[in-house]
Amino acid sequence: MSSFLPFTRPSIDEQTIAEVAEVLRSGWLASGPKVAQFEAALSQYCGGRPVRTQTSATASLEHALLACGIGAGDEVIVPAMSFVASANVVVRTGARPVFVDVDLDTRSIDIDAAEAAISPRTRAIMPVHLSGLPVDLDRIHALATRYRLRVIEDAAQAMGASYRGRRIGSSGDLVCFSFHPNKNITSIEGGAVVGGSSEEVRALELHRFHGQVRLAPDQCETYFAGGKANLTDVAACVGLGQLRQLEGFTARRRALAARYFELWADAPPLRLPARGDAGHNWHMFAVLLPLERMRISRAEFIAAMAARGIGIGVHYPAIHLFSAYRALGHHDGEFPNAERIGRETVTLPLFPAMSDSDPERVVTAVNAVLREAMR
Numbered sequence: 371m372s373s374f375l376p377f378t379r380p381s382i383d384e385q386t387i388a389e390v391a392e393v394l395r396s397g398w399l400a401s402g403p404k405v406a407q408f409e410a411a412l413s414q415y416c417g418g419r420p421v422r423t424q425t426s427a428t429a430s431l432e433h434a435l436l437a438c439g440i441g442a443g444d445e446v447i448v449p450a451m452s453f454v455a456s457a458n459v460v461v462r463t464g465a466r467p468v469f470v471d472v473d474l475d476t477r478s479i480d481i482d483a484a485e486a487a488i489s490p491r492t493r494a495i496m497p498v499h500l501s502g503l504p505v506d507l508d509r510i511h512a513l514a515t516r517y518r519l520r521v522i523e524d525a526a527q528a529m530g531a532s533y534r535g536r537r538i539g540s541s542g543d544l545v546c547f548s549f550h551p552n553k554n555i556t557s558i559e560g561g562a563v564v565g566g567s568s569e570e571v572r573a574l575e576l577h578r579f580h581g582q583v584r585l586a587p588d589q590c591e592t593y594f595a596g597g598k599a600n601l602t603d604v605a606a607c608v609g610l611g612q613l614r615q616l617e618g619f620t621a622r623r624r625a626l627a628a629r630y631f632e633l634w635a636d637a638p639p640l641r642l643p644a645r646g647d648a649g650h651n652w653h654m655f656a657v658l659l660p661l662e663r664m665r666i667s668r669a670e671f672i673a674a675m676a677a678r679g680i681g682i683g684v685h686y687p688a689i690h691l692f693s694a695y696r697a698l699g700h701h702d703g704e705f706p707n708a709e710r711i712g713r714e715t716v717t718l719p720l721f722p723a724m725s726d727s728d729p730e731r732v733v734t735a736v737n738a739v740l741r742e743a744m745r
């Protein structure tokens with residue numbers, strides 16, 4: 371039997387490993403020249419816009435909100451289907467996340483529902499490019515302009531994706547990327563905020579380092595009790611090596627996703643995701659199981675796939691049904707699509723190092739497990 375196929379795995383090349391070794395020998399490990407180089411390379415990728423890195427996209431999103439002055443008394447519109455960080459960061463600033471449902475197949479925020487959710491307290495909207503399928507940014511920005519809202523893009527999964535021929539990150543308001551090992555490029559852990567006025571970029575720098583600036587070689591000032599979220603040079607070095615490979619990674623993901631669609635061209639036994647267009651980066655291939663017609667649970671499906679040597683992920687439970695959000699008054703039935711996705715979604719293997727025959731191996735296993743499981 372062939373080896374276990376995980377649902378994702380990072381690809382680190384030997385050149386990057388050699389460069390990391392050089393950084394480790396250099397005597398400078400924390401934020402230094404490599405961080406500056408990584409930020410410059412990301413900025414170049416994003417059409418010259420300002421870029422500041424953080425230790426995670428969670429920190430990036432939180433700092434982006436804080437840099438916009440969002441806090442207690444404010445509301446931020448967030449999709450109910452995303453990684454929980456999208457809402458947690460809003461709560462952490464003291465503001466209130468206002469959830470909105472998503473489309474079942476694109477899993478993008480419902481923009482009409484977002485408009486209906488706007489109140490006099492709404493300060494920002496946070497669209498999430500889930501699975502790397504860009505949301506309709508033109509409509510989001512038109513809405514933001516009409517209601518004078520900030521747009522904080524959760525682009526954690528969108529590195530390498532484009533919207534109408536424009537790279538995600540190259541336009542818009544504030545755009546936040548993740549470099550977690552599961553994302554399309556990694557810096558081990560890491561994130562970045564793209565965009566912002568010069569004052570906001572300054573605020574991002576303060577938030578990631580104690581609210582502190584150096585005024586002279588022997589003098590510094592602390593303006594507020596800031597946190598600590600600066601990237602290391604080791605991480606930035608990994609990120610630089612990954613950014614070099616981004617184009618190839620994305621092409622490979624697109625080819626593998628196309629293969630899944632080809633193998634399930636007629637009568638797929640489960641609900642396939644929206645195909646999107648050429649700008650989709652295929653961060654994930656997440657399908658919906660026909661649970662109501664199955665004799666086994668999703669957990670049993672995952673176990674049956676594991677027994678066949680295939681790893682399956684779950685991205686994500688609906689955010690509003692976590693106890694942290696039920697405690698704020700949320701309940702079942704509020705956002706039917708997000709809840710259904712939360713119950714039925716499974717993520718199939720998709721990562722650049724997969725072999726050409728792996729999608730067929732996955733599809734054969736899924737078909738067999740489902741054939742057995744149908745009522």
Ligand SMILES: *Cc1c(COP(=O)(O)O)cnc(C)c1O
Nearest residue numbers: 426427428453455526548549550
């Ligand atoms: C991964 C992810 C985050 C958080 O990124 P980290 O770098 O792990 O903090 C936020 N939002 C979405 C949609 C994500 O997928």
